[in-house]
Amino acid sequence: MCGILAYLGAPPTKGALLPPVHRGPDGTGRRDFETPAGPLRLEHWRLSILDLSEAGAQPMSYGDGRCWVVLNGEIFNYLEIREELETRGYRFVSRSDTEVLLAAWTCWSEACLEKFNGMFAFALYDAHAHRLFAARDRFGVKPLYVVNAPEGFALASEIKQVAGLPFVSRRIEPQRAFDFLAYGMLDHTHATLFRDVRQLQGGECILLDLARWRPGRDLSVRRWHTLRPQLWKGGRREGIEAYGALLRDSVRLRLRADVTVGSCLSGGMDSSAIVCLMHDLLRGESKSAQMTFSSCFDDPRFDERPFIRCVAEKTGARSVSVFPSADDLFAHLEDLVWHQDEPFSSTSVFAQSCVFRAARAAGVKVMLDGQGGDEQLASYPMFAAPFVLDALARGRLPSAWRRVDHFRRAHSLEWVDFLKQAMSLYAPSWLDEATRKALGSSMIPPWLSASGWRTLGTRASKPWAVEARPRSDEDRVQQLSRAMIVRNSLPMLLHWEDRNSMRFGVEARVPFMDYRVVEWALGFPAEFKIEGNQTKIPLRKAMAQIIPQPVLDRTDKMGFVTPEAVWMKETATAEVRRRLEDALSQFPDYFHAAVVRNRFEAMRAGKAPHSPMFWKLLCFGVWAKRFGMTF
Incomplete structure (x- = not known):
């Protein structure tokens, strides 16, 4: 994981481009090109994870030097791709995944993206064809921001890198500000809170022919990956075994590193599964104890140490705990906001930051984390209405009643809550607003000035809503899971995790976001995902032999919560x-x-x-x- 920059245009004044040294403390590299569209700069700040030698330095070229790349992230299955390429006659001089990416591009061009299992954002320049290509991984684990004006064009890992350019104003994008303040949502569109900075979303790419294209002209953004569920046709038991095998293999791939690998541990189901799988896979391979890092509090209402201890005792892990405080939060808030690039809706971001700070202090450069499990396994309370409506649509009244009972017991939901959910997710804005007013609320919170925001051209647009009818290849539960993975929830969570980890030069890896795991989880029948008052049944059953029983029995969710x-x-x-x-x-x-x-x-x-x-x-x-x- 690193920081990258591709800049096309006349060289900016000194200080206009901010180097993200915190993302790449282990080295820097730069390569300049003359193109028909003007000078092009590729720049890289390195966090050495694979092949720590100079052979892994970037910008990197392959073979005859025709193609050059700067990569942020990792291609986790690079060894398997390398082996396939070697059978085709390709040779390598490094042990890095970056060189494999370049060879794969030479062999398959854009089609190589479908072969990558990883988290990545990269910019690649073909010096012979004068083409600049950039892509972001399937789910946007790694960031890629875009500035496009007649004065210049830039691709960057963080907004602050390019915010100092003279053609990037300090003007707020009003609709994104409204969505954040009213609903707590960010990263759900191409727009950012900076009016002149946009982002590629997960699974998107651009190809610029610099012989014809010029900065400021329209960008042709293309989607190279569309998330679709792999519908499971077999039985429940076989499906759960398949899920467990996929998650195990995902963790195996994400343990590949030439540096120390640790893990976040909240004490919840997802992070505990990752830690326990790591223990199984590393058994006998490492002489040092596995390390986990947790956020804890003296107030038992917010403390998960009883569950953290269970996992540490089960795995023999060395458990490191941090104790975030209000004093520490406000002492470092400006710096935390600066590193995040945009505001955030919860102080849990601060707790997560403390965890990564502790990891770096302990010499751990790679951390595995459990982001993504809740979205793909439909365990949030907001899945209540989709679960019930799916059962009713199939004419299964007893099943619908069992699902109502599940959410009433697990999340204390009443009938009015099911109605609010259904209206919020599926109804047009005017009908949802009428329903809210009848129930004593509104889509515009009373602390926001409706008239003031109208002058900025904003509207209460329900950015979380989904289509009234799901696609033909999915039900309502799958539809909402997909929306939360690609738009409503995970992009924002992954943004926070990227900035928090990279602030301290730590690479965060998220095994639940392996595309094979995500596609399988979405395609597993909804009725197999809940049982009684428990959610995440595939994960509970698949991990039953390795996760401690007190964690398996949990029905609550905290996850780096703060008081x-x-x-x-x-x-x-x-x-x-x-x-x-x-x-x-x-x-x-x-x-x-x-x-x-x-x-x-x-x-x-x-x-x-x-x-x-x-x-x-x-x-x-x-x-x-x-x-x-x-x-």
């Missing part, structure tokens, strides 16, 4: 109030200050519950000030 409400209500009230006032003063036309103040004081007095609005507003204000952003 955010306690911090705001008791520990850091004055600091929170000060920062809320700061945010309100920056953008007085877009917030109802009296509503925010009254709700905050009511929450402090125990007369109202904690609300995510406080952190979203606070963080948005810190981000805007840190980057100098205005509407």
